[in-house]
Amino acid sequence: MTGYLVIHEIAYRGDELSQDRLDKLMNALLDVENGDDGITDPDLAAALSTGEVDVQMTVEATDPAEAATKALCAVRTAIHAIGDATPGWETSHGVMRIAPIEVSDRLFAGA
Numbered sequence: 001m002t003g004y005l006v007i008h009e010i011a012y013r014g015d016e017l018s019q020d021r022l023d024k025l026m027n028a029l030l031d032v033e034n035g036d037d038g039i040t041d042p043d044l045a046a047a048l049s050t051g052e053v054d055v056q057m058t059v060e061a062t063d064p065a066e067a068a069t070k071a072l073c074a075v076r077t078a079i080h081a082i083g084d085a086t087p088g089w090e091t092s093h094g095v096m097r098i099a100p101i102e103v104s105d106r107l108f109a110g111a
Contacts (some may be wrong), residue, residue: 001038001060004067005104008075009095012051021082022046022053028078029055039074064098071096 022044029042038060045054055075061067079086097107 001062003101004059004061004064004098005056005101005107006059006067006071007054007056007097007107008071009052009054009097010075012046012053017046017048017051017053019048021084022048024082025053025078025084028081029057029074031081032074032077033057036070036074038070042074058101067098068096071098 026042026044029044033039033042040058040060042055042057045056046052055071055078057071057074059067059070059074061070076086099107
């Protein structure tokens with residue numbers, strides 16, 4: 001198993017995005033982390049005005065595809081846990097970045 005840093009960019013499709021909703025989402029992500037030893041260090045960054053949310057976590061997986069699947073499931077689980085829906089967000093605007101932890105700094109390098 002390898003640790004992968006996964007950053008999932010999504011466009012929130014619900015009522016207006018608020019700090020309260022983000023706090024609930026973060027708590028739900030922490031609950032997911034507590035229930036799965038393969039997911040650690042979840043974090044959020046968001047633009048309240050646009051509804052854009054970046055969800056970041058470290059995922060233990062055998063390859064990037066498995067890491068992407070586990071991260072996607074974790075995000076969906078957290079969103080559903082706070083009573084929000086996910087139809088369309090992962091295909092209409094979703095972007096996912098994945099890198100092994102040892103080279104994850106490349107995800108943040110400028111072009």
